[in-house]
Amino acid sequence: MIELQNISKTFRKNKDEVHAVKKVDLSIEPHSIVALIGPSGCGKSTLLNMIAGLYPPSGGKVFYDGEQVTTVNTHAGYMTQKDNLLPWRNVIDNVSLPLELAGVSKEERYERTRKMLAEVSLDGFEEKFSSELSGGMRKRACLARMLLYEPQALLLDEPFAALDAQLRLAMHDLLLKLWTEKRQTILLVTHDLVEAVTLADRIVVFSKRPATVTYDEVVDIPRPRDVREVRFTKKFRDIYNSVWEHLKDQYDEERI
Amino acid sequence: MSQDDIGAAAIDEIETAAGDSEAGLGSVSRPVMLVLQILVGFAFMAVWYASSGTLVDSFMISDPVAVARKTYGWFASGEIYEHMWATIYATIIGFVIGSLAGIVGGVMLGLSPFLSRLLNPYIWAFNALPKVALAPLFILWFGLGIESKIALAAVLVVFIVFVNTFAGVREVDHDLVDSLKLMKASRWQLLTKVVLPSATSWIFVGLKTAVPYAVIGTIIGELIAANKGLGYLVQKAGSEFDTAGVFAALVVIAIIAVIINELVGLLQSRLENWKVVSR
Ligand SMILES: Nc1ncnc2c1ncn2[C@@H]1O[C@H](COP(=O)(O)OP(=O)(O)O)[C@@H](O)[C@H]1O
Numbered sequence A: 001m002i003e004l005q006n007i008s009k010t011f012r013k014n015k016d017e018v019h020a021v022k023k024v025d026l027s028i029e030p031h032s033i034v035a036l037i038g039p040s041g042c043g044k045s046t047l048l049n050m051i052a053g054l055y056p057p058s059g060g061k062v063f064y065d066g067e068q069v070t071t072v073n074t075h076a077g078y079m080t081q082k083d084n085l086l087p088w089r090n091v092i093d094n095v096s097l098p099l100e101l102a103g104v105s106k107e108e109r110y111e112r113t114r115k116m117l118a119e120v121s122l123d124g125f126e127e128k129f130s131s132e133l134s135g136g137m138r139k140r141a142c143l144a145r146m147l148l149y150e151p152q153a154l155l156l157d158e159p160f161a162a163l164d165a166q167l168r169l170a171m172h173d174l175l176l177k178l179w180t181e182k183r184q185t186i187l188l189v190t191h192d193l194v195e196a197v198t199l200a201d202r203i204v205v206f207s208k209r210p211a212t213v214t215y216d217e218v219v220d221i222p223r224p225r226d227v228r229e230v231r232f233t234k235k236f237r238d239i240y241n242s243v244w245e246h247l248k249d250q251y252d253e254e255r256i
Numbered sequence B: 001m002s003q004d005d006i007g008a009a010a011i012d013e014i015e016t017a018a019g020d021s022e023a024g025l026g027s028v029s030r031p032v033m034l035v036l037q038i039l040v041g042f043a044f045m046a047v048w049y050a051s052s053g054t055l056v057d058s059f060m061i062s063d064p065v066a067v068a069r070k071t072y073g074w075f076a077s078g079e080i081y082e083h084m085w086a087t088i089y090a091t092i093i094g095f096v097i098g099s100l101a102g103i104v105g106g107v108m109l110g111l112s113p114f115l116s117r118l119l120n121p122y123i124w125a126f127n128a129l130p131k132v133a134l135a136p137l138f139i140l141w142f143g144l145g146i147e148s149k150i151a152l153a154a155v156l157v158v159f160i161v162f163v164n165t166f167a168g169v170r171e172v173d174h175d176l177v178d179s180l181k182l183m184k185a186s187r188w189q190l191l192t193k194v195v196l197p198s199a200t201s202w203i204f205v206g207l208k209t210a211v212p213y214a215v216i217g218t219i220i221g222e223l224i225a226a227n228k229g230l231g232y233l234v235q236k237a238g239s240e241f242d243t244a245g246v247f248a249a250l251v252v253i254a255i256i257a258v259i260i261n262e263l264v265g266l267l268q269s270r271l272e273n274w275k276v277v278s279r
């Protein structure tokens, strides 16, 4: 269970103040997939950083399984918006890094890594360095790295934004498949409402900066969902429309 | 367009023009370049040879043939090896000790803002010191043997490597460190898997800059008090008014410096093969 109590975050630099997140209360049920959606720059990444324990909140408290998060939250795997691959390591050594840190033998970690790389269609790229990969490939390497060490909770910050439509669907499929096996708690930040409705149990809409929760909707489309077909169902369209009603306000206001 | 813009555009143009003509000469193939380099060397020696005894007293500058003959003689008789070995040994050991101390210090202070602020004035004071002036002290402490030369070489190397390592550690991408912390990395793992690899290029800048200083430290130690080593040879030849001998010893010293530099470069390219990117 992830619990945010009255979380605020203000960045201060000299006299400048940026209010990124304001008074967010949110409880995330364990084993659920929750999509966080909101306009760009509203504070979604900042929120994930606080859940991961990388930024201290300026106000309020973050709890993970009833314990207050005060330092790096190692229960959560965090796939940041920027890909954090080590440039001096090739793909296989990057992806197997968490296993290496845990002391898994080289043979075993390579074997497990190869399987995971095949899942994200990166087989054949084991020896490449990150500078030799496309943006989408780097994202998939990061995804593979995070899935490989099986954290209880996954924080995904626009994980599929750099992928083409086909590959994105394949990744959705993979994520749901692995989730059905492992039942992690997944927090998914996204711009893409279709993606949110396809994957999530619940969609939380944030206002433009400073981020506050403006809308919260349960996605009760039954599982298992076919990531390619589900978007053509009526239920999908209804949920899409009702979330869009609230989301679009955030964009409209911005334009005025 | 403001005046500055015009100025910048003009400079841009000049640079492109210069770049074009440079590209013509800069893209000379490697064998051709090698031939050109050898030609420059020969031209230099020809001028040296011609001016010796005509423009300048040959006693002052000797001449390339005499220097070559002297060098050959040393190698043929084998008497040079003892001296070369003494210098190489002191240089390398001093370089290694100084580098290790510099790397360890740079990492420690780079990781600890408190320590680096605390020691900052002392470090810069130490840097401002003319370290060569420590030679008499080292001879007092470590005796006339090789140890005092090692100490001098190390002391000249340590600060250069320290400063570069420190900068490299400070430059580490904190997002990478954070991502490893989330994967439950220990402090030691953070150091060996992120901090050191990412500081590697910086450390090597320090190491490469420091190579000549290690040589200088050893040679100065040998000039002051020694009974072997190339510095000792320079000093002995000088006191015997043997200019050819001085030049010959300098040639051997230069060759040693080049070889050590190449070794460091080799180590770097092995450690940083990931930087070779095909375009
Ligand atoms: N480390 C930081 N220092 C200062 N300002 C920041 C920092 N991180 C984010 N911000 C600011 O906070 C706001 C929200 O950023 P972010 O959380 O990245 O938005 P989102 O992920 O929703 O696009 C932005 O205005 C951004 O400039």
Ligand SMILES: [Mg+2]
Residues within 6 Å of the ligand: A041, A044, A045, A046, A081, A157
């Ligand atoms: Mg973001």
